[in-house]
Amino acid sequence: MPNLEKQKNAAGKLIEFGMIRHTADEIAHRNHTDKGERPLRFQGQGKILLALSQDDGLSQKELATRLNLTVQSTAEFVNKLVKKDLVTKEKSTTDRRKTIIRLTDLGRTAADTETAKVPEFLNALTDTELDQFTSILTKLNASLYDEINTADDTKSGKVQQAVSDWLRDWFL
């Protein structure tokens, strides 16, 4: 039975965090609008980049299933990424229906920047706090996985599976 007041405080801070982060991002990429260089979130094109950075050389269909998108949407995002030179498309030699999507060096860099890059604001924390933060987030993530699994009783069993498969061992 956690203290409700404490929960509210944490929730408030979390929301604030989300808002400021969003604003900070906004300003950051407004400053150097050097062409392209978008934030690349967990949607659309960003999703695909992330999936590929974990598992390069997937076919469009595989990407679509994994990311729970229609093949058409997937194609759209992939094409946009191709235009930005972040991924390449090539016909599979074993099955010429398939199109294999691969990250370019640029794409890998972009994906890595999104993931591996340590946000500067983490510098504000001490080692102890980092540990605490990590363990707390681990718990929260587990809880969210649960939430997804239970809320997902109806049809979208694939979603849960895809997400889990995709993320479970992301950071080891």
Next chain:
Amino acid sequence: MPNLEKQKNAAGKLIEFGMIRHTADEIAHRNHTDKGERPLRFQGQGKILLALSQDDGLSQKELATRLNLTVQSTAEFVNKLVKKDLVTKEKSTTDRRKTIIRLTDLGRTAADTETAKVPEFLNALTDTELDQFTSILTKLNASLYDEINTADDTKSGKVQQAVSDWLRDWFL
């Protein structure tokens, strides 16, 4: 000099957190697509709702300045919110150029749901962890405010001010 490894772990968890949360949200509102009921983030229409929930009865112009949007964008979002019965528009009696925007009961509920509502996943944490989490987030937020302030050297001095004013005492 914090440990880089620890930072990386934390960063990873944070990213994962973002991703799962996003997916959880997605599933949550896919389930009850009872019409409307969108996530309402810190952008566009959501931004306005949040601003109003903190300071109801602002004029469109005030909203625009506060949120760093053009008046046209603001008008667009407000109109969309009106259609969803989340806010009302009424001409100011003292200055008939102004349009005062007010939250409806529904709008207030929606805004509250976005903010005050304690995310269920926080139940996973103990009191101690909640305290730790809150204090860590406080630090991170402060750091982000800094980042905004410094990165914001050029023109957009208003942005920083708006954000700060808007959020500083959000949760007391």
Next chain:
DNA sequence: CTTTTTAATCAGGTCCCCCTGACTAAAATT
């Protein structure tokens, strides 16, 4: 009492996420 400033509006545009429907080419099945 004009002129200027201010709050809004309409019109039109760009880019993003994501979906349905219709259709081809290549593989698998019968």
Next chain:
DNA sequence: AATTTTAGTCAGGGGGACCTGATTAAAAAG
């Protein structure tokens, strides 16, 4: 060989976040 399934493509659409430009109505200023 003929049919069906599978991977993609094109066309078109809906909604969202923003923005610039042009215009109107009302208040403030000269």
